[in-house]
Amino acid sequence: MYEYTSLLSDFMNYNEILKEIKPKESEIKKVHEIAKDAISYINKIAKEEDINVESKLVGSIAKGTWLSGSSDIDIFINFSLEEDEDYLKEKGLYLGYKCSEHLNGIAEEHYASHPYLTSHINGYYVDFVPCYKIKTAKELKSAVDRTILHTNYIKKHLKSEREKDEVLLLKKFMSEVGVYGSEFKVGGFAGYLCEMLILRYNTFEETLEAAANWKNKRVIDLEDYKTDKLFKDPLIAIDPTDKTRNVGAALTKERMSEFIIASRNFLNSNEDDRIKFFYGIDKKETFEEKMSEKEIYHQISPYELYKQFKDRKTKTITIKFNIPDISVDSIHPQLRKTQQSIEEKLEDNDFSVFKSDYWTDEKKIGVFIFELSVYKQSKYYIHEGPRVWDKKACENFIKSHGEGYYILEDKLVLNKERQFKTAKNFIKSVLTKENIHIIKVGKNMKGLLIDTYTGQSIKHILKDESLKENTDFLKFLDNFLNPGQLLKR
Incomplete structure (x- = not known):
């Protein structure tokens, strides 16, 4: 296994943490075998039935930045830009269903910018996503199309095992402090954004050092596009594959603030306490006990x-x-x-x-x-009417509400029963x-x-x-x- 050495400090050893969060060789082999079988079968059926597509593995598994046991297998089915969108949806789902059936999966349709299929195959969830084969963001037809651009960019620039380990440490840290995930219910950091942060700051610890000093509207611009003025979000991370898009758009100010505070707390902690940030708060109190027993010491009870x-x-x-x-x-x-x-x-x-x-x-x-x-609430509340200076309004108020009114300062009011x-x-x-x-x-x-x-x-x-x-x-x-x-x- 790759031996981790932080470029920022040499007193924190992450090797034992990486042993837990990095996929083992057996897991990597199993995941890639499923992906390979799926891709081969889709391409085979497509060729037999004259459907002009190319399927491809994308996402964190393709990039080698996935946490053990936590990643779906993303198979994108690439259609030519000339194809009609209805054709893409119909044939994309058709190929997904055929592949799921071939691999004895249990499939279910979902909808994002357009329909896709999720199948449970051999213990893993496999997403079959129809998309257009694009080379640049200018050719974009739907939001999912850019995923291949992201995968290609990270594979090209995030090359070493050390860098990938830094991404894993950052993702795990963010998960445990509750800020990982760009979906609406979290409003946190996307996996792609984590990878961009490591490309920008080099290591996990250096990322936290930088975050500890972030200000509102912090800019991350890997390709030096200088298009940050287009955005007003708390974190502006310009997509290196599309200078008009902010990868941090889904990140809420609250989650960004939580990451800043968590980063400061981590950096101000000693080594024993730093280790705890990589585990849930309901785990064993010491690292040695976590590693040997892996048991929960405090179960949340009703x-x-x-x-x-x-x-x-x-x-x-x-x-x-x-x-x-x-x-x-x-x-x-x-x-x-x-x-x-x-x-x-x-x-x-x-x-x-x-x-x-x-x-x-x-x-x-x-x-x-x-x-x-x-x-x-009490039975009654004070219902305010007009000021006494407005004679006509006062007459209308009395006509509407009867003679139960009285004066508070210069207003007509009455006690009204709450509904x-x-x-x-x-x-x-x-x-x-x-x-x-x-x-x-x-x-x-x-x-x-x-x-x-x-x-x-x-x-x-x-x-x-x-x-x-x-x-x-x-x-x-x-x-x-x-x-x-x-x-x-």
Whole structure:
């Protein structure tokens, strides 16, 4: 195995960490055999049926920058630019299904800029993605087309094993501090962006040293295009294959800030504490124990979570419901939009929301969570009318509301009974066919939300059979209660 030596410092040894996160030779062999078999079969069928395509392995596996056990196999089916898009979709999915069947896979269609197929083959997920064969970004027809350009660029410039190891360390660090992944639900760093950072800063540690001093609108411009003025994002990483695109566009200011703080915390730690950043916070406390036993010392328990919620002296409402059968990329924005709209309307009705969020298993279940500082209201509230100086407005107010008014300073006011005295009753009223229009709901969610939702206290949802042993859901609640815990060790 390649022996790692940091170019920044010589007191931190990453060899043992790399032994865990680098794919073993057996895993590399298995993954590449699946890819080779898939590519060979697609090209064979395409030739037999006179379909002018060329299939190719792309992504982190092709680049050699994938973490052990965590990467899909991406097979892109390249069509000529002259081909019609409908033809590309039809034949691309056809070849994907044929290959999946040939390799005894279980296939399922997904949708991004256009349809693609994911098949579970021999323990791995294989994505069959139709795309156009382009040589430059100017020929781009859909967002997925540029993936081949990215793969080619990284393979050309990130050549040594040392550089690839640096990428793995950066990806692992980002994963454990919660900032890795450019999908909507994370809003973090894409794998391609990680590779660009190593090309820019040379090593994992030097990347963290640089990040510790980043300012807003930091620019990464590997090809010196000088097109950063086109963008207003917190991190501007100009795509070396397309000077008009920011690879950091999906990175939120919050995730960028978290990476900066995590980098500072790592660099300010001693060697023993630095090692902990490469493992979840529920692992064994010492590196030697991690390496030998690999066991979890603290399992997040529903009871412990409930005790934490209870200790906060707030009231927490959860809404559990079935999610629509749409792409992951589509469901998350719709969930966020709905959750934020409910929070806004709770605030409008004087229920003070301390914190809210959403969670989904991305298959069937969605959960909104609202932690309220003010959950219950008095029977009446003060309804303000016009100032007494406006005679006509005062007459209209009295005509509309009757003689129960009185004066506060220079305004006519009256005590009015609230429609909703508890947040629970407000939510129950809103999530009906008659009142759902009050909130902004994701376009695919309205019917399912009304028909399948159940409102539960935090105590009851922690006893829910479908959730109480769901590790991802429990981790979500743990991070909801303890934000920022991943940034330090």
